[in-house]
Amino acid sequence: MSDDGASDRVAAAFADGPAFVPYLAVGDPDYESSLAYVEALAEGGADVIELGLPFSEPIAEGPTIQNAVVRALESGMTPTRFFEFVEEVDVDVPLVCMTYYNLIYQYGDEQGPRPFVEKAASVGVAGFVVPDLPAEEAGPLREACDEFGLHLISIVAPTTDEDRLERLVEVSSGYLYVQARLGVTGASSSVSDRTGESLARLSDVDLPKAVGFGISSGEQAATIVEAGADGIIVGSALVDIVAEGHERGEPTEETAARLETKARELKRGALDGYGRRTPTPEGTSD
């Protein structure tokens, strides 16, 4: 963990140019490989990394990440191992923990999110994405995040209306996770038309907007960033590479190398998209 607070590190990741935010499930397919894979993503240009702490009922995930979660749980991943992982992994970018609320709620001796957040802060986690925690229920976690200086990153859906957006922004910090389309996570060959629409609705919100759900290629990354996104979030397309390597019995370093190559493609795509934006009178569209 650097000396900067979590807030500064996440803000810095979005400060110059579009951020590439990859996701992997920690422990997929095992602890050691996972270390190599996350380090490969950082090497490939990740600006923030979302680390999935696997939960047995991942209701917001499509088949790709569901299977990753099963592999990770079978390899023995637990919240305690997850925190060890965050301490051990050798990367210099902010790490965001993506998990479901029950694991946050159960951790430690007292009920509620505080012990989990305290532990996460102590190992250097910069923030949380919790797909089953809408603004209505986010109060206690937000409070704990404030106490320990961590971010709570909210997901904005295509169905989120103005009223909800306002409530949601109130409990959010770090960046907004803009869900590009309805449904569950998963790579897709076409990027939703609703992305531009969603970003336009968010133009007044003073937080970086990272778009996720369905991005799998550099070209898609470019399109999304050109449409105004401050960052791209990619999960399933990377998890696919891990799954493939696992199925083939590929050596860890080969899978890691393929992840790094994919990361470079996505990061380059994001930068290309940024370059393609029509300059606004103020200079950039930031």
Place this chain on the structure above:
Amino acid sequence: MSSDAGFGEPSDGEHVSAGDGKFGRYGGQYVPEALMPAIEELTDAYERYVLNNEDGFMDEFRRRIREFGGRPTPLQRADRLSERYDTEVYLKREDLLHGGAHKLNNALGQVLLAKYMGKERIIAETGAGQHGTATAMAAAHLDMPCEVYMGERDINRQRPNVFRMKINGSEVTPVTTGRGTLKEAISETMRDWATNVEDTHYVIGSVVGPHPFPRMVRDFQSLISEEAREQVIDRTGGLPDSVVACAGGGSNTMGTFHNFVGDEAVDLLAVEAGGSSLGVDAEEGVAPNSASLSTGSEGVLHGARTKLLQDGDGQIVESHSVSSGLDYAGVGPELAHLVDEGRVSPVNVDDDAALEGFHRLSQEEGIIPALETAHAFGYLHEHHDELGDVTVINVSGRGDKDLDTAIEETTKRDIPNAPDMSMFEGGLR
């Protein structure tokens, strides 16, 4: 409650609010943001149509559940059981509701509500297949396309219900994740809803999930106790000493208890599936039971804070019961609250006692109960001397769907009151 009113508390024509969905420390809305607008829309529709009878919704619901469903269901004195246990045993015959279980009360209510809301498609999860069957019937009756998610293992355990759903015109989609039971089917239906939320209504099958589902499903199911309370007073001149219902997710339980909750002298007993033994094997990630009220701990699952079967980290463990309708790691938040308050007593019986109950009701009363329901009769057998002079038991469903399982499970155990099982060698076909 007059028959032209909504399900709200009597309010002299005042508007009834849907509230915030908290039952003490339980309940809430723990779902992805993408679903929240649909849940807000549903809450609003529930308040308008169900609680305040806007556009005559409740009049239409009550008419249809009467004409299509066959309500009211009878309250029948169980003569031989009353004699055997030396206490007055009354059976609330939800097994006689159209479809053979209490599930239609909720399914018809929700599909009709979806219609009032202008939704174009129905999805549902199902465990035993009873809720899926009821939803498929209601969808056919109200001309709505319907897709039912069902765990692969449950599909194999409950073939007849799969056929019934398909014959009614519903699609049945197998869920292969996890152990392929109700928990996985709910997760998969939530994923479908998150994808198709704009034109689709998710007819959840129990008093679980995010607000307003636990309260709304309870309201539709409360027809059971609305009738039973009146019927038992009619028959015996007073309130019963105890009311017994089996409990999985808790929809027949809450429906059977709801109108008795205010009657403090009436004991309310929720009979859970004790499976093969109580407790959680955290190492294996399984609980050989479905007794979340008796042994579970507080947590968040499928949209609500409630009592769950989980390991120390908060991973949900696989539950077990001989009856797939009770085979669920969670329970309705209101039931969890009523247990904490001491208003409802959580009790349980194991698989063997349930099978004994199944055979006893079949032989002595001529009613083949669902294996879920059989748990309540297992409890009656073991604890009849603690139930007072008058007991109402909800016969939540009939057992036609369970014949294969009942024969298989009986054959491999030593069930003292079972008939000679050799006649079933080679199975039913």
